[in-house]
Amino acid sequence: xxxxxxxxxxxxxxxxxxxxxxxxxxxxxxxxxxxxxxxxxxxxxxxxxxxxxxxxxxxxxxxxxxxxxxxxxxxxxxxxxxxxxxxxxxxxxxxxxxxxxxxxxxxxxxxxxxxxxxxxxxxxxxxxxxxxxxxxxxxxxxxxxxxxxxxxxxxxxxxxxxxxxxxxxxxxxxxxxxxxxxxxxxxxxxxxxxxxxxxxxxxxxxxxxxxxxxxxxxxxxxxxxxxxxxxxxxxxxxxxxxxxxxxxxxxxxxxxxxxxxxxxxxxxxxxxxxxxxxxxxxxxxxxxxxxxxxxxxxxxxxxxxxxxxxxxxxxxxxxxxxxxxxxxxxxxxxxxxxxxxxxxxxxxxxxxxxxxxxxxxxxxxxxxxxxxxxxxxxxxxxxxxxxxxxxxxxxxxxxxxxxxxxxxxxxxxxxxxxxxxxxxxxxxxxxxxxxxxxxxxxxxxxxxxxxxxxxxxxxxxxxxxxxxxxxxxxxxxxxxxxxxxxxxxxxxxxxxxxxxxxxxxxxxxxxxxxxxxxxxxxxxxxxxxxxxxxxxxxxxxxxxxxxxxxxxxxxxxxxxxxx
Amino acid sequence: xxxxxxxxxxxxxxxxxxxxxxxxxxxxxxxxxxxxxxxxxxxxxxxxxxxxxxxxxxxxxxxxxxxxxxxxxxxxxxxxxxxxxxxxxxxxxxxxxxxxxxxxxxxxxxxxxxxxxxxxxxxxxxxxxxxxxxxxxxxxxxxxxxxxxxxxxxxxxxxxxxxxxxxxxxxxxxxxxxxxxxxxxxxxxxxxxxxxxxxxxxxxxxxxxxxxxxxxxxxxxxxxxxxxxxxxxxxxxxxxxxxxxxxxxxxx
Numbered sequence: 001x002x003x004x005x006x007x008x009x010x011x012x013x014x015x016x017x018x019x020x021x022x023x024x025x026x027x028x029x030x031x032x033x034x035x036x037x038x039x040x041x042x043x044x045x046x047x048x049x050x051x052x053x054x055x056x057x058x059x060x061x062x063x064x065x066x067x068x069x070x071x072x073x074x075x076x077x078x079x080x081x082x083x084x085x086x087x088x089x090x091x092x093x094x095x096x097x098x099x100x101x102x103x104x105x106x107x108x109x110x111x112x113x114x115x116x117x118x119x120x121x122x123x124x125x126x127x128x129x130x131x132x133x134x135x136x137x138x139x140x141x142x143x144x145x146x147x148x149x150x151x152x153x154x155x156x157x158x159x160x161x162x163x164x165x166x167x168x169x170x171x172x173x174x175x176x177x178x179x180x181x182x183x184x185x186x187x188x189x190x191x192x193x194x195x196x197x198x199x200x201x202x203x204x205x206x207x208x209x210x211x212x213x214x215x216x217x218x219x220x221x222x223x224x225x226x227x228x229x230x231x232x233x234x235x236x237x238x239x240x241x242x243x244x245x246x247x248x249x250x251x252x253x254x255x256x257x258x259x260x261x262x263x264x265x266x267x268x269x270x271x272x273x274x275x276x277x278x279x280x281x282x283x284x285x286x287x288x289x290x291x292x293x294x295x296x297x298x299x300x301x302x303x304x305x306x307x308x309x310x311x312x313x314x315x316x317x318x319x320x321x322x323x324x325x326x327x328x329x330x331x332x333x334x335x336x337x338x339x340x341x342x343x344x345x346x347x348x349x350x351x352x353x354x355x356x357x358x359x360x361x362x363x364x365x366x367x368x369x370x371x372x373x374x375x376x377x378x379x380x381x382x383x384x385x386x387x388x389x390x391x392x393x394x395x396x397x398x399x400x401x402x403x404x405x406x407x408x409x410x411x412x413x414x415x416x417x418x419x420x421x422x423x424x425x426x427x428x429x430x431x432x433x434x435x436x437x438x439x440x441x442x443x444x445x446x447x448x449x450x451x452x453x454x455x456x457x458x459x460x461x462x463x464x465x466x467x468x469x470x471x472x473x474x475x476x477x478x479x480x481x482x483x484x485x486x487x488x489x490x491x492x493x494x495x496x497x498x499x500x501x502x503x504x505x506x507x508x509x510x511x512x513x514x515x516x517x518x519x520x521x522x523x524x525x526x527x528x529x530x531x532x533x534x535x536x537x538x539x540x541x542x543x544x545x546x547x548x549x550x551x552x553x554x555x556x557x558x559x560x561x562x563x
Numbered sequence: 564x565x566x567x568x569x570x571x572x573x574x575x576x577x578x579x580x581x582x583x584x585x586x587x588x589x590x591x592x593x594x595x596x597x598x599x600x601x602x603x604x605x606x607x608x609x610x611x612x613x614x615x616x617x618x619x620x621x622x623x624x625x626x627x628x629x630x631x632x633x634x635x636x637x638x639x640x641x642x643x644x645x646x647x648x649x650x651x652x653x654x655x656x657x658x659x660x661x662x663x664x665x666x667x668x669x670x671x672x673x674x675x676x677x678x679x680x681x682x683x684x685x686x687x688x689x690x691x692x693x694x695x696x697x698x699x700x701x702x703x704x705x706x707x708x709x710x711x712x713x714x715x716x717x718x719x720x721x722x723x724x725x726x727x728x729x730x731x732x733x734x735x736x737x738x739x740x741x742x743x744x745x746x747x748x749x750x751x752x753x754x755x756x757x758x759x760x761x762x763x764x765x766x767x768x769x770x771x772x773x774x775x776x777x778x779x780x781x782x783x784x785x786x787x788x789x790x791x792x793x794x795x796x797x798x799x800x801x802x803x804x805x806x807x808x809x810x811x812x813x814x815x
Contacts, residue, residue, distance in 0.1 A: 101618050174625040182618045212629040216636030223754065228744040231640060249659045249747070254643045258636055 013103035018110050019089025020427055022080055023420075025117060029076035030413075032121070034495050036069040041488040045481065047469040060149050062468035063132035067150075068124070070135030071158065075165055076117055078270035078412045083207065084109065084172050086273065086419050087200045089426060091176065093526040094194050096185025096534040096556070101178035105171055112168035120161035126153040134466065136259055139232035139252045143224045146239050156225065159218050166215040173207035176200055185525075187536035191297070192555065194524045194540040195290065198297050199276030202304035206265040206272075209308060214262035217255060224250070231255075256318055260311035267408055268307040271375075272300065274415030275342060278368050281418060282346055283541040284522050285365040286353020287551060290541045291345045299338035299345075306335040316388040317395045325388040332386035339379060346372055356544065363437030364520075367418035370445050371411050377449075378407025381456070396466075399459025405452045414444070417501070425519050426526060430512030436504040440497060447494030454487050523554050616788050623792045627799045630762070634803055637758065638810060641751050645814075662815035663748040665808075666735040672728035673808055679721035680801040683770070686714035687794040690787050699783045708777045711790065715774050718797065722767045729760055748815070755807050762800050769793045 008017060042049060043057045043065075050056055057065075088110075092100055100106045123130040128149040133142045137158065145152040180201050184193070193201075220231045230250035237244040283290045290296055312320060312328030358365065381403040385391050394400060417440075424432045463470070463480050470477040470484065518527040524540055534556055542553040648658030689695065695707035733756070736742075736749070743753040769792075776789040 102622060105622075170626070170629045174622050174629070177625050178618060178622040182614075182621055208625060208629045209632050212632035213636045216633045216640075219758070220637075220640060220754075223750075229750040229754075230747075231644065231750065249647055251643060251647050254640055257643070258640070261636075 013099075013107045015088045015092050015100050015103065015106060016426070018106050019085050019087070021110055022085035022088060022113070023427075025114060026077050026081035026085055026416075029072045029080070029117065033069050033072035033077065034498070036065045036072070038491060038495055040065045040069065041491045044467075044469060045485045045488045047471065057468075059468040060132050061129070063134070063148075063466065064124075064130035064150050064154075066466055067132055067134050067137075067158075068120075068130050071120060071162075073409065074135060074266065074270070075162070076113075076120075077416075078408065079169065079207075079266065080113060081416050082273035082412070082419070083176075083200065083203050083269060084113070084169070086277075086423065087172075087176055090423060090526050091197060091200055092179060092183065093426075093528075094197055094524055095180065095183060095188050096525050096536060097179065097183035100175050101183050102175050105175050109168040109172040109175070112164055112171070116161045116164035116168060119157055119164065123150070123154040123157040123161075126157065128152050128154050131155040131158045136263065137221075138259075139221065139224070139250075139255045140234060140237050140244075143221060143233045144237065144239060144244055145225065146242075146244065156222070159222050159225075163215060163218045163222075166211040166218065169207050169211045170215075173204040173211070176204040177208070180204075185534045185536060188555075191294070192536055192539050194276070195279040195293070195296055195300070196273065196276035196524075198300050199272040202300050203269050203272045206269050206304055206307060210262040210265040210269065213258055217258035217262070220258075221255065253315075253318060253320065256315050256320075257311070260314045261308075263314065264311040265307045267404075268303060270408055270412050271415075272303065274371060274412055275300065275303075277415055277419055277422075278346060278371055279342075279349075280522075280524065280541070281364055281368045281422060282349045282353070283543055284520055285358045285361065285368075286349055287356045287358065287543045288349065288353040289539075289543055289545055291349045291352065293539065293541065296342065296345060299341045302338040303335060303342075306331060306338070310335055313386055313391070316391045322388070329386050329388055333383055336379075336383055336386075343372070343376060343379070362421075362520075363432065363434055363441060364418045364422035366438065366441040367414045367421060370414040370441060371418060373445075374406050374411040374414060374448070377453075378403055378405075378411060382407065393462075394459060396464055397459035398455040398463050398465060401465055402452050402455035402459060405455070406448075410448045410452060414448075417441075417444075420505075422520065423526075424508065424512075425515035428509050428512070429515055430508055431515045431519055432508040432512055433504050436500050436507070440500040440504065443497035443500065444494060447490055447497050450490035451487055451494050454483055454490075458483055458487075518554075521552050523552050525555055528554055528556050615784060616791060619788050619792050620795065623795055627796070630799075631803070634758075634807070637751075637755055638807075641755075641810065642814075644747055644751070659747060661746050661748055663736075663741065663752055663811075664815075665752070665812050666732040668728055668732050668735065669808060669812070672725050672732070673804065675721050675725045675728060676801050676804055679718045679725065680798050682714045682721060683718040683794045683797045686711040686718065687790055689714065690790045696783060696787075707783075708786065712774070712777065715770060715777075715790070719767055719770045719774070722763060722770065722797075726760060726763055726767075729756055732756070752811060755811065759800070759804055759807055762803075766793070766797050766800055769796060 009021070012018065039051065039057070040062060042051075043062050048056060054061070088100070088106060092098065128151070131137065131142070131150040131154045132148045133151065133155070137155070141147040141151065142155055145155070180193075180197060220229075223229045224232050232252050232255045233244075233250040234252060235249055279290050279296050309331045310328060312324055313332045316325050316328075361369075381399070385394060385400065385403055421432050421437055424430065458480055461480055463477055467477070470481050517529050520527070523542055525534065525536070528534065536555045537558055538553060538555055540555055542549070542555075544551060545553065645660050648656055648660065651657050689711040690707050692707060692710075695710065699705050699707055733753070736752070741749045741752075743749060773789045773793045777786055780786045780789065
């Protein structure tokens with residue numbers, strides 16, 4: 001390996017390279033996570049199938065798959081890519097800065113994230129294998145090594161990995177916040193920032209709060225496991241008929257509170273950047289300004305604020321005080337207000353831009369519409385699950401799996417795809433292939449709905465999550481087998497469709513159409529090229545802003561050209 | 564990655580010769596000094612006397628906000644755990660929370676930590692004393708460094724003394740038979756003092772780095788930044804300790 005390449009990748013503090021490295025890490029993580037989910041899907045309908053290198057998957061193996069799939073996807077894909085990856089790549093240029101506020105710190109967080117990823121994957125290869133208590137890792141089972149095969153070393157590795165990840169994320173958030181506040185170029189007032197930057201601002205605040213809390217929870221749980229404390233372990237815990245070494249009166253609920261105080265903002269950490277991107281892209285591809293810029297900023301702030309107050313809706317059936325449940329139901333329904341406001345704003349943009357829109361719709365716009373579709377479809381089940389009474393039935397069923405895979409996983413992924421297709425020229429100087437991109441979009445859309453929509457019905461029929469198989473001694477669920485078989489086929493179809501994306505990535509980095517400076521005719525600064533003394537004179541979305549002005553005016557353009 | 568994409572020359576204007584520029588005092592030019600007084604023409608980071616300082620402070624304060632959340636999590640765990648008693652069938656309130664009497668030496672430690680906050684503040688003030696700073700910037704010796712040095716060294720000594728005092732407090736508890744794993748309350752006492760202690764160890768490392776930096780860094784501004792950020796970190800740890808101490812003493 002030549003010195004230049006080593007410098008380029010291993011000793012860099014350049015925000016663009018670091019952003020790309022984050023995205024590559026996420027690509028690896030999403031590939032591993034997808035394979036794990038396919039193994040789960042295959043196991044649930046063909047439990048006796050012998051897998052190469054593994055044989056018949058034992059029940060605890062299935063749980064290990066569940067745990068690692070969730071952890072990889074939530075932390076290393078939906079947190080790493082939209083926040084650290086794209087923010088490193090785009091944010092400094094969007095606010096007219098040459099680099100992040102602390103370039104070295106940015107590199108440090110990247111390397112810590114990589115270490116954390118390696119530690120997590122190492123859990124597969126230690127005796128006992130990966131942890132089996134789900135990505136939420138509720139105690140007491142996560143606090144006691146005897147609770148299962150993966151709960152010894154595997155669980156420790158999980159905790160260490162997440163601890164490192166928390167630290168790296170907090171460092172990255174500090175960097176983002178400082179960059180946004182102190183590195184904006186002349187004229188870039190707060191209300192001239194692109195909505196993506198607003199999203200990253202709120203996201204960074206959430207990361208600062210949420211991941212610090214998770215770090216504390218991880219420290220307490222590690223202490224329970226190795227220092228004989230009992231923060232989370234109740235007395236009289238019996239495993240395999242053996243009383244676990246005496247524990248004082250610990251409270252598993254404490255972990256739930258700490259974990260979900262992190263876990264729910266985490267959802268918004270994953271989805272807020274997607275919202276900002278959606279506003280920007282809808283403006284760009286309908287060639288009209290964002291509908292209600294201040295309103296969009298306000299709803300972003302409101303979602304961030306309420307996002308910190310709703311964690312209890314994950315705990316309705318955990319034995320929490322029912323009055324607290326009611327309060328959390330109220331805040332949860334309150335957060336539906338700004339979210340719906342955003343959706344209505346986007347729909348208004350689509351309506352207003354139906355004549356002026358780019359024709360035919362390019363791939364990033366298609367994926368943005370896909371995001372919108374999933375956000376609505378998944379969002380509609382949110383207020384249902386926010387009712388403690390309904391949640392008592394639906395909690396821990398496939399209904400919840402359907403809900404969060406539509407609103408968080410698919411909406412998040414589609415927005416990530418939109419971002420990759422849209423910002424690909426910033427990474428490589430080339431555009432991605434449109435033909436492959438459109439096939440990728442339509443097949444993914446069909447596959448995703450076919451995979452996750454039927455899960456609602458499985459959940460309504462009462463099928464619990466985390467069950468390794470539907471047949472066996474309890475056969476009540478075996479009537480759902482045909483439904484699940486269909487879901488598995490759809491999942492295989494959906495995963496196969498992603499190969500088109502990989503092909504497109506490889507092909508386009510080599511042969512893609514050369515993009516030029518501003519391929520989307522966008523107004524924000526990342527497309528302005530590399531002029532150093534950048535100055536901003538106007539708001540971020542001036543597409544046909546005045547009746548007789550040009551089609552678009554970049555933020556750094558001094559005078560609007562008259563047509 | 565293809566080599567087609569030309570990257571911006573990101574690393575060029577980072578080099579700093581250590582001379583020239585504006586003196587790092589908080590005073591904008593009064594005008595009349597020639598055409599070079601438009602701060603916007605300077606590269607980022609040199610626009611105004613305190614731009615870098617402000618940025619580093621901002622980063623530090625965000626970090627400390629995250630840290631505050633960490634301690635808030637510990638403190639809320641403390642209260643949750645304290646109220647985790649229950650009623651038995653005869654309506655007696657059963658709780659295994661044994662209040663812990665903090666060793667009296669903690670009062671002395673607290674006083675020492677407050678004193679160290681004072682010394683580090685004096686050191687910080689010396690580095691911003693305008694006459695001295697101008698002298699350093701003009702290359703006429705290093706009066707600010709000379710004056711700040713003993714105060715920083717004193718802070719290191721007091722900080723170490725505080726940590727030693729905490730260690731003695733642990734020894735005293737241990738001699739009463741209260742170890743980390745003994746009961747609920749001792750978990751929290753040891754955990755809170757230990758995490759705070761780790762923060763202070765980091766703080767002492769930062770102070771020692773600042774001591775070295777006073778000699779090694781050539782730019783007056785960078786010396787100010789190192790000492791300023793270390794001082795704010797140290798103050799915050801002092802404030803955190805007051806809260807934690809009140810918690811451990813009064814809320815048992």
